[in-house]
Every structure is written in structure tokens, then in C-alpha cells.
Amino acid sequence: MKKGFDNAKYLQMQSQHIRERIAQFDNKLYLEFGGKLFDDYHASRVLPGFEPDSKLQMLLQLKEQAEIVIVISAQDIISSKVRGDYGITYDLDVLRLIDAFQGMGLFVGSVCVTMYTAAPEVEAFEHKLNSVGVRTFRHYKIPGYPNDVARIVSDEGYGKNDYIETQRPLVVITAPGPGSGKMATCLSQLYHEHKRGVKAGYAKFETFPIWNLPLKHPVNLAYEAATADLNDVNMIDPFHLEAYGVTTVNYNRDIEIFPVVNAMFELIAGKSPYKSPTDMGVNMAGNCIVDDEACREASRNEIIRRYFKALCDHKTGKNVDSEIFKLELLLNQAGLAVGDRAVEKQAHAAAERTGGAPAAAIELPDGTVVTGKNGPLLGAASSALLNALKKLAGIDHEIDLVSARAIEPIQTLKTNYLGSRNPRLHTDEILIALSSSAAENETAAVALQQLSKLKGCDMHSTVILSSVDTDTIKRLGMYLTCEPAYEQEDRKYHKK
Incomplete structure (x- = not known):
């Protein structure tokens, strides 16, 4: 119950850091927003003092500079994919997000349908948005994505995507859930901006894992527990270590994709602005921990909670054997016992x-x-x-x-x-x-x-x-x- 995180410091430091990142480029930054913008209860549990709507409050400090683009995969529309926490489909969640953002005074510029496939469900979704004044754009499947870099960064790849027209210096790319195509949307926009002579930038904002905490810090282990179903693994960022001699933490998917992303940057802009996945991030949460032991204790409890949930899911017939195995490993790493x-x-x-x-x-x-x-x-x-x-x-x-x-x-x-x-x-x-x-x-x-x-x-x-x-x-x-x-x-x- 002890406070371990300074939320006011976080809001001030995070918004300032994003402003600085905007200024590094041609006053145009595409910010991939990972995790939950609303109701981030995981963060509030493992960082006592972190308010569940902190990321939203931080955005409100930048609202005059920011606009939001929501992306959704056509496949998720067609399959009626459901969010596990809210129990609503991804397409309905897009409408919920638009209402929520606009209700807070944030500008929602448009919605992008990624991996576009012509289907009645997709066309009905676009028509519904257009009828209420929300513009929609289409991004297409690119053969060989993400490894055929030369094709992707060409008129046959990103060049075929719609250029999303934006008005403000900070473009926040968010989505109802993972796998929606946020990073691909950002990189496609960079390609189109550079063709128009605008040297736009890209950055990634995810709270976890916290890059400047140790690899096996309970806060980072709790993130692995929260994503046990995705099999995410925290890792030392080898690119950052080689470039700067500094140990930082990232996770496997970003580290694995970095060489490809870096090659895309070089083709788009001639030179990559980043030497590591950690460089791409803008997360300041690790700098706002004021009581490390309080956060450690809260995170240890979170790992145990995740383990009990998986055991109960197994009892109710869900196939979570791999999650239970992963969580048992994390319990051991954190020195915990049920x-x-x-x-x-x-x-x-x-x-x-x-x-x-x-x-x-x-x-x-x-x-x-x-x-x-x-x-x-x-x-x-x-x-x-x-x-x-x-x-x-x-x-x-x-x-x-x-x-x-x-x-x-x-x-x-x-x-x-x-x-x-x-x-x-x-x-x-x-x-x-x-x-x-x-x-x-x-x-x-x-x-x-x-x-x-x-x-x-x-x-x-x-x-x-x-x-x-x-x-x-x-x-x-x-x-x-x-x-x-x-x-x-x-x-x-x-x-x-």
C-alpha cells in the first residue's frame, strides 16, 4: 500500500521528453502508443502511485500538439475479434476509443484499416465512420513483410498505402489491441512524408518492460507474467550495449525486428536516427520510482495474482498449460512461493x-x-x-x-x-x-x-x-x- 511512484513527476517528465523528441525531427513525430491508454490497472498495481489514466493525462498536456490515428486490422473486423478485458469487438472498441478521446478534448484525426481486405464487414465499418465525419484510410498487405525490405520500402510496398493526412506535430498511433499494425502504419507514414520532403520521425511509447531497471527486477518480471500468453521475454538490448556500453532492457519482439526496422529507416531517410530498440523508446517511468522496495513488493504480489488466475483458468477448462509453466518459472526467478x-x-x-x-x-x-x-x-x-x-x-x-x-x-x-x-x-x-x-x-x-x-x-x-x-x-x-x-x-x- 506504500506509494512507490511519483505520478506528478511522471506526467511532467514524460510530456517534456516527447516534446524534445518532436523537436529532433522536422516537427513531425509518429508515436506508436503501446499498452492501454485508459484503465492501465497493471501499471497501477506494480507501480503504486501510478494512476490508471496517467498516459491519458500525459497526452492531455500535449493536446494542442497532438492528434490521434486509430488503426485496426481488417482481419480483426472480419473475424469479430474480442477484447478480453471489455468483452467487446475490436471495431466497437474503435468507436468507444473515439468517443473517449473526443470526450477528453483530444483530436481524433482518422482511422486506418490495415491489411485491407475487401469485405462487407470492412466496408460497413468504414461507411459508419465516414457517416459521422471520421475519415478512413487503407493500408494493404505487402508480400514478404517484414523481411523483404527493398520491396516494402518502395512504391510497390508502402507506396501503395493511402497517405494518412495529418495536421499536427505529434501523431499518436494507437489501436484496440496488439497485432493491429501500429508500427507498420508509422513506417508507412514516414515513407510518404519523406517523399513529400518532410523529415518526420518515429518513436515508441510502451511502459513495460522498463528499460532502465534491471532485467530481473520484479517490475519487469511482472510484465512477463502479464504477457505470459504472448510468450514475451525480457532481454538485454544487445544493440544498445554494443553502441553505448550501457545495459538496458527491452523485449524479444522489438529486439528481433530492430535490424529490419533499422534497414527501413535507412532506405526511407538515408540514415537511421537510432542505434538500438531502446533508442526508439520514450518511456520515463523508471525515472519516477520513488520507493523501489514498494514497487518490488507490489510486483511480486502481481506475479502471484497472475499465477492464481492461470490456475483458475486451467480449472475452468482453458488451455493455459504453457502460461502456467512460464509463470512457475517467473515465481522461481522472483523467489516466490504460493x-x-x-x-x-x-x-x-x-x-x-x-x-x-x-x-x-x-x-x-x-x-x-x-x-x-x-x-x-x-x-x-x-x-x-x-x-x-x-x-x-x-x-x-x-x-x-x-x-x-x-x-x-x-x-x-x-x-x-x-x-x-x-x-x-x-x-x-x-x-x-x-x-x-x-x-x-x-x-x-x-x-x-x-x-x-x-x-x-x-x-x-x-x-x-x-x-x-x-x-x-x-x-x-x-x-x-x-x-x-x-x-x-x-x-x-x-x-x-
Whole structure:
């Protein structure tokens, strides 16, 4: 819970560094924006003090100079590819991003459809954007990409792509997700700009891995944990080491593609402005860590959370064997073991006291751990939540915040009318009941006021929680881990 990152310093330093990079070129910089612009909760978990919308706030400091181009692959439109975090298709996410950017006062110049393929879905998407005043451009598949550099950097390659007309010095290239063609779009634009006599530049902005932290620093290991499904591997940047004699960290895909990118720069501009993948980056996050140990501890916890998630995914039938293997290696590298956290130990102790029934534990900001168990009225997560609020408010543990008389009608509604087999109240239901009680019960009102203090608290459950409980806990800003076990292990096919 200790602050480890200076967010204000980051906003100032990052925006200034990007301004300096713009000035290095012909007052035109194409900035490939990796990772999440909104809701970067991974960064906020491993760098305590980093605000989830920090990158957006940084862009707002440059909004008079910046315009945004959103890129999306035609293949992702046709296949209706879905974002795992939001559960919406990539084409719908483009519309969401446009609304979000414009709502914050940022200028969205256009949308580029990459790897263009003529298809009804693609044409309908373009028509929808054009009808609301958003220009669309097309970039095409290039045979031999990315290795046939001579063909790519020619009129038969990038030359066939539409030139995206931009108005401002900083052009931010972003996308709904990876594999959309952000880098290719930037390089295509450089080719067209140089043909027009504009010596534009390219840079890359990704928060992780942090180039000026050690290779095996927990913050960088946590990035590998977060991308275990992509099999990204952090590496020492050999090009940077050879050019400058300085050890920096990058990741395998950027290092592998750098010789090709560098050759493209040379063909486009006659000379490459960069000697290494690290040179291309503009990330200043590593310079804004103010408590290294706090960030190390937060990152170690994140690796454990990722491991538990993979175990639960495996339990629910997902094919994540390779991810689990990778995460186990990362646990070893970070010197971590499952079961060492206080919140895990207390959850298991509570389960043992009740003969193995489901239990949950929450670690509060001062390090105190409270627990909850299944009962006739509440599930373990709901019970732990109420006990945490009591502890934070200084309310005696024996006092009922919500009376049984108030809970029983809700149980009747669930079981008799809504078809639920589980009469116990979920976390969202007990919070609604607590809110109702707060109108007449001052003690309940005091407890309800403690909810904001749960943000950033670790919670552990001895069983996989329902999606309802998981979503509520996530919205409270808590960090949940679950053991890969069902409350009813005899139900083989349908778990609820």
C-alpha cells in the first residue's frame, strides 16, 4: 500500500521528453502508443502511485500538439475479434476509443484499416465512420513483410498505402489491441512524408518492460507474467550495449525486428536516427520510482495474482498449460512461493476452522487480515467484506450491520422468483442491503463510508468465486486471488 511512484513527476517528465523528441525531427513525430491508454490497472498495481489514466493525462498536456490515428486490422473486423478485458469487438472498441478521446478534448484525426481486405464487414465499418465525419484510410498487405525490405520500402510496398493526412506535430498511433499494425502504419507514414520532403520521425511509447531497471527486477518480471500468453521475454538490448556500453532492457519482439526496422529507416531517410530498440523508446517511468522496495513488493504480489488466475483458468477448462509453466518459472526467478502471503494463510486457517468450508480473507491497509466464511445468510466473500468494513469503522465484530430480517426477503426473492439455488447473498447484494440499512441505521452508514478504503487491498478466496462476486470486488478496486477449486467439486459440467 506504500506509494512507490511519483505520478506528478511522471506526467511532467514524460510530456517534456516527447516534446524534445518532436523537436529532433522536422516537427513531425509518429508515436506508436503501446499498452492501454485508459484503465492501465497493471501499471497501477506494480507501480503504486501510478494512476490508471496517467498516459491519458500525459497526452492531455500535449493536446494542442497532438492528434490521434486509430488503426485496426481488417482481419480483426472480419473475424469479430474480442477484447478480453471489455468483452467487446475490436471495431466497437474503435468507436468507444473515439468517443473517449473526443470526450477528453483530444483530436481524433482518422482511422486506418490495415491489411485491407475487401469485405462487407470492412466496408460497413468504414461507411459508419465516414457517416459521422471520421475519415478512413487503407493500408494493404505487402508480400514478404517484414523481411523483404527493398520491396516494402518502395512504391510497390508502402507506396501503395493511402497517405494518412495529418495536421499536427505529434501523431499518436494507437489501436484496440496488439497485432493491429501500429508500427507498420508509422513506417508507412514516414515513407510518404519523406517523399513529400518532410523529415518526420518515429518513436515508441510502451511502459513495460522498463528499460532502465534491471532485467530481473520484479517490475519487469511482472510484465512477463502479464504477457505470459504472448510468450514475451525480457532481454538485454544487445544493440544498445554494443553502441553505448550501457545495459538496458527491452523485449524479444522489438529486439528481433530492430535490424529490419533499422534497414527501413535507412532506405526511407538515408540514415537511421537510432542505434538500438531502446533508442526508439520514450518511456520515463523508471525515472519516477520513488520507493523501489514498494514497487518490488507490489510486483511480486502481481506475479502471484497472475499465477492464481492461470490456475483458475486451467480449472475452468482453458488451455493455459504453457502460461502456467512460464509463470512457475517467473515465481522461481522472483523467489516466490504460493501460500506465503498473510492473506492466503488466514483464508486457509479460516477454512480449516470450519471443516474445509469456503472462506475468504482481506488484508487491510494497516496489514490487519480479516476473514469470512460461508453461513446460512452470506457467502464467504460477502462475510469477509462486512467484517472488513466493521474493522475499518471500529465497529464491534458481534454487531450485525444488516439484520437477518432484512436479508431473508432477499433470499426469498432469489430462490423463489429468480431461480437461484444459492440462497446466500453475493457481495453486490449485501452491499445493496447495507445501503438500504444505512438510511435508518447509523452504524451501517458508518460502515458504508469505509468502502473507499478497500481500494488496493488484497483478497484471497479458498474457492473460485462467482462472476458476480469477482466483478464487484474488482469495481471496489481490490486485488482478488482464488484457489483453483470449486465450492461444489461434484458438479463437473456447469459451475455457478
